[in-house]
Amino acid sequence: MSRESAPDVVIEPLGDSALLLRFGAGLDAVANARVHAALHTLHAAGLPGVVDLVPAYATLALHYRPEVWTDANGRVPWRNVAAAVRVIFRTPPEPAPRDDAIIEVPVCYGGAFGADLDALAAHAKLDIADVVARHTAATYRVAMIGFAPGFPYLFGLDPALHMPRRASPRTRVPAGSVAIGGAQTGIYPAELPGGWHLIGQTPLVLFDAKGDPPSRLAPGDRVRFVAIDAQRFDELSHA
Amino acid sequence: MNVEVVKPGLLSTLQDRGRHGAAMLGVGTAGAMDDVALRLANALAGNGADAAALEITLIGPRLRFDAATTIALAGAGFHAQIGGDPVPMWQAVAVERGAVLDIGTARHGARAYLAIAGGFLVDATLGSASTDVNARLGGHVLKAGDRLTAGAPTVRKDASPRWSLDPRPWFDADAAHSIRLIRGTHFDALDAASRRALFEREFLIGNESNRVGFRLEGPALALGTPIEMVSEPLATGTLQLPPGGQPIALMVEHPTVGGYPRIGQVAAVDLPRLAQRRPGESVRFEEIDLAATQTRYLERERALDELIDAIRERLSA
Numbered sequence: 102m103s104r105e106s107a108p109d110v111v112i113e114p115l116g117d118s119a120l121l122l123r124f125g126a127g128l129d130a131v132a133n134a135r136v137h138a139a140l141h142t143l144h145a146a147g148l149p150g151v152v153d154l155v156p157a158y159a160t161l162a163l164h165y166r167p168e169v170w171t172d173a174n175g176r177v178p179w180r181n182v183a184a185a186v187r188v189i190f191r192t193p194p195e196p197a198p199r200d201d202a203i204i205e206v207p208v209c210y211g212g213a214f215g216a217d218l219d220a221l222a223a224h225a226k227l228d229i230a231d232v233v234a235r236h237t238a239a240t241y242r243v244a245m246i247g248f249a250p251g252f253p254y255l256f257g258l259d260p261a262l263h264m265p266r267r268a269s270p271r272t273r274v275p276a277g278s279v280a281i282g283g284a285q286t287g288i289y290p291a292e293l294p295g296g297w298h299l300i301g302q303t304p305l306v307l308f309d310a311k312g313d314p315p316s317r318l319a320p321g322d323r324v325r326f327v328a329i330d331a332q333r334f335d336e337l338s339h340a
Numbered sequence: 341m342n343v344e345v346v347k348p349g350l351l352s353t354l355q356d357r358g359r360h361g362a363a364m365l366g367v368g369t370a371g372a373m374d375d376v377a378l379r380l381a382n383a384l385a386g387n388g389a390d391a392a393a394l395e396i397t398l399i400g401p402r403l404r405f406d407a408a409t410t411i412a413l414a415g416a417g418f419h420a421q422i423g424g425d426p427v428p429m430w431q432a433v434a435v436e437r438g439a440v441l442d443i444g445t446a447r448h449g450a451r452a453y454l455a456i457a458g459g460f461l462v463d464a465t466l467g468s469a470s471t472d473v474n475a476r477l478g479g480h481v482l483k484a485g486d487r488l489t490a491g492a493p494t495v496r497k498d499a500s501p502r503w504s505l506d507p508r509p510w511f512d513a514d515a516a517h518s519i520r521l522i523r524g525t526h527f528d529a530l531d532a533a534s535r536r537a538l539f540e541r542e543f544l545i546g547n548e549s550n551r552v553g554f555r556l557e558g559p560a561l562a563l564g565t566p567i568e569m570v571s572e573p574l575a576t577g578t579l580q581l582p583p584g585g586q587p588i589a590l591m592v593e594h595p596t597v598g599g600y601p602r603i604g605q606v607a608a609v610d611l612p613r614l615a616q617r618r619p620g621e622s623v624r625f626e627e628i629d630l631a632a633t634q635t636r637y638l639e640r641e642r643a644l645d646e647l648i649d650a651i652r653e654r655l656s657a
Contacts, residue, residue, distance in 0.1 A: 113525060114630050116605035117637055119575045121525070128570055140364070153363035155573040157597045162573030164363070167608075167634055168641050177634045246366045247571060247597035250475055254571075291476070308365075310465045310477055316365040 110139070110190050112183045118167055120182055125159040128284060130256050132159040133244045134196065137321040142194040148185055156320045157245045158254075203240060203323045206288070208279050209334040210236075210301035217267075217298035221281060224264050233328055235259040236300065241286065243322040251290035251308025251316040255324060258286045270296030277302045279326065290316075301326075304337035341407035343456065345486040349401035349443065351473075352482040354460050355453075356392045359468035359477070363596045369576065370472035371592050373451050373551060373615035376510050376644065377415035381455035383648040384412030384432045384505070386493065386655050391459030392469035394488075396452045398618070400443020401482060403454075408437045409493060410457040414505075416449025416513060416616055431504030432655065449513030449616040458491030474552050474593045501654070509643070513616035518626035520610050522633060524579060526601035531564035538604065539627050543587070547619045551593040553580075554614065556623060560585030563601065571599040577606035577614075589614065589623075607633040609640050 111123040122139060125132025136156045143154055143163065150169025155162040163186065170178035210233045211218040222232045241255035248254075258281065266282045271294060274280070278289040280297035289295055290307035307317045318324065329337070345352075355378065358371025372378035372395055382391045394401075400418050413420060413429045420427040420443045427433055427441065429452070435441065446452070462469035462479060471479040482488075527535065537559040546555035562585055574580070578590045580600040589606060591614075606614055607628055617623065 114522075114605075115525075115573065115602075116522065116575045116577050117608035117630070117633055119573070121573060126570075127568070152360040153369075155363045155596050157572050158570045160572045162363075162575070164360075164575065167637055171638060177631045178638070179630060179634060245571070245597060246364065248366065248595055250362075250366045250477065252366055310367075314365075315362060315367070315466060320364060 109135075109193065112186060114179050115162055119162050119164045120179065120186065122161045122163065122186065123159065124161070128158055128244075128256070130242065133242070133256065135194070136161050138194040138196050139190070140320065141198070142189060143186070146189050148182070148189075157247065201323070203325050204318065205325055205327050206279075206303050206305060207329040207333065207337060208237075208301040208303050208326045209329050209331055212331075214331070214334070215279070215299050215301040218300045221262065221264055221298050221300055225261050227261065232262065232300070235262055236286070237326045237328050239325070241324040243318050243320050243324060244285075245320055246316060246318065249289075249291060249293050250310070251318070252293075253287055253307070253318045253324070255286045258284055260284075262286075264298055266296040267298060270294055274299060275302060277304060277307070279303055302334070304334050304340075341405070341409060341490050343460075343488040343490060344404040344406065345401055345482050345484055345488065346404055346440065347402040348482040348484055348486070349396055350399035351397035352401045353395050353471035353473060354392045354462055354469055354479050354488070355395045355471060356390055356469045358592065359466050359470050359472070362466045366596055367466055367477065368472060368475060368593055368596055370470040370475075370478065370551070371468070372453065373592055374415050374453070374612040376612045377451070378453045378455075379644065379648065380430070380505065380510060381412045381414035381453040382459070383651040384414065384430070385410055385455035385457050386432070386652075387455055387457065387459050389648070391455065392462050393453045393455040393460065394482075396443055396454060398446050398450055400445070400452070402443070403441045405435050405439045405441070406437065408435065409490065410434055411441070412455045413443075413452055414455075414507070415452030415511065417447045418452050419444035419447065428504060430507050432501050449511070450618045451615060456490045457493030461489045461491050472593055474550075503654070505647075505651075511616070512613045515617055515621040515623070517613070518624045519614050520607040520628040520633060521579065521625040522605040522607060522628060522630050524602040524604045526563075526567060526581070527603050529563045529565060529567050529601060530603060531562050534559075534561040534563075537561060539625050541624075543623045545617050545619050545621050545623060546586075549619050551591050553591050553594055554589040554617070554623075556587045556589060558586070561587060561603070567601055569599055569601065571597040572602075574598050574602070575605065577608065577611050578602050579604035579606065591615065608637045609633065
């Protein structure tokens with residue numbers, strides 16, 4: 102496997118038409134912040150023939166059109182793209198300018214809205230009220246969006262609420278379900294299969310292909326959950 | 341003009357060259373599984389490369405045309421006919437007002453593209469006409485009674501040319517031919533027997549295969565040492581290895597990120613060939629390096645551009 106390094110970033114091919122840039126490993130907020138900074142830098146750089154930039158936890162993919170990256174020396178496209186990326190990262194990327202605004206996500210916890218809340222409370226050896234208090238106390242960061250359009254993976258879950266994924270995934274998780282999988286919390290933007298523990302549901306529409314932007318949350322955004330009751334859930338659902 | 345769907349076929353969807361720019365929001369590319377056949381069908385119908393065409397899978401639809409137009413079929417070999425007269429593939433075909441096109445069953449290969457002069461008109465979703473069946477984005481899987489709208493033809497619509505393309509360099513559904521594969525990021529983490537098996541043994545395409553991915557059934561592959569990994573970006577053609585040891589070749593509707601080891605990457609030039617295989621057919625991988633596969637990709641793109649230019653010239657002559 103060929104790899105090319107620039108300061109603090111390892112560049113490796115992801116097939117014929119993408120590069121993977123590695124900024125660290127694991128579920129690490131520092132590496133993830135570097136991914137978001139790199140996303141911002143690459144977006145601003147506007148390299149030709151780049152069709153998608155995809156941030157993940159500690160890595161970022163740059164999808165490109167190889168035919169745009171030929172050169173007279175006959176060097177293959179991926180080396181040309183990697184060289185251009187190295188030049189960009191010769192200056193370490195500035196942290197992405199962040200909107201410090203916190204996006205509030207209303208959640209109706211438990212009951213029919215969160216079928217696994219009791220199981221989570223039992224696993225965590227906490228009262229239901231304490232689980233909700235801890236889940237709503239934290240400020241989260243959108244580490245990445247993936248799995249399905251608009252599904253945010255959030256960093257910042259209270260360690261007392263970590264719980265391994267369900268042994269058998271559900272075939273249908275209701276849209277808007279707020280869930281916990283391992284050390285992470287996230288929100289199902291549509292009815293999907295899923296193996297996370299469902300603790301509540303938001304009436305917010307997280308993804309609308311016709312919206313601008315289509316996704317309510319973007320990588321790097323800050324999020325807080327706010328507890329609401331069933332009546333408020335109904336009001337907001339019809340808002 | 342309109343095209344009425346009398347019978348939808350097994351899985352008929354409108355597709356273009358895919359959706360880009362929203363992958364960071366979890367939106368996949370979707371688009372045609374065989375992008376070469378899509379482009380050639382469009383060229384033969386007198387369209388630009390970005391026009392939307394109908395992707396037809398294994399069993400074709402029955403369609404009624406409410407005005408005269410030109411169509412072209414390219415890709416898997418289907419028995420198509422209008423009123424009992426065979427409709428040849430890989431060429432422009434004039435159809436009359438009221439004609440009913442019956443596309444039948446594929447004889448070889450899995451997917452063909454029906455392009456219509458002027459292209460099918462679709463309200464773009466996030467910049468693309470493609471149908472993402474799994475993510476439910478864009479259009480839907482065609483059903484009886486649907487009406488498709490086509491744009492205004494840009495070439496003469498009154499004559500079928502007397503020539504057709506030789507599909508051989510552009511279409512290959514022969515399962516005896518190997519599919520070229522680049523080593524993936526985690527190839528070296530496979531145990532020695534699995535590294536050999538990947539390139540020496542035969543895999544069967546599982547019945548659960550679809551536009552998201554092809555499940556490959558064969559020798560169970562295993563890692564020599566476990567890998568601690570979190571979700572990382574994926575690409576079309578990525579060969580993922582879930583814990584069960586049966587790899588999945590990701591196709592156009594793959595999720596944007598995933599957490600399984602990436603043991604290989606199908607060469608871009610061979611993605612259309614893999615897309616033409618059916619569940620139950622076999623796959624053998626042959627190793628290629630990235631420099632070679634990018635060189636072949638550039639050669640193919642040059643040749644395809646030249647061919648499409650030549651088609652355009654002949655159609656306007």
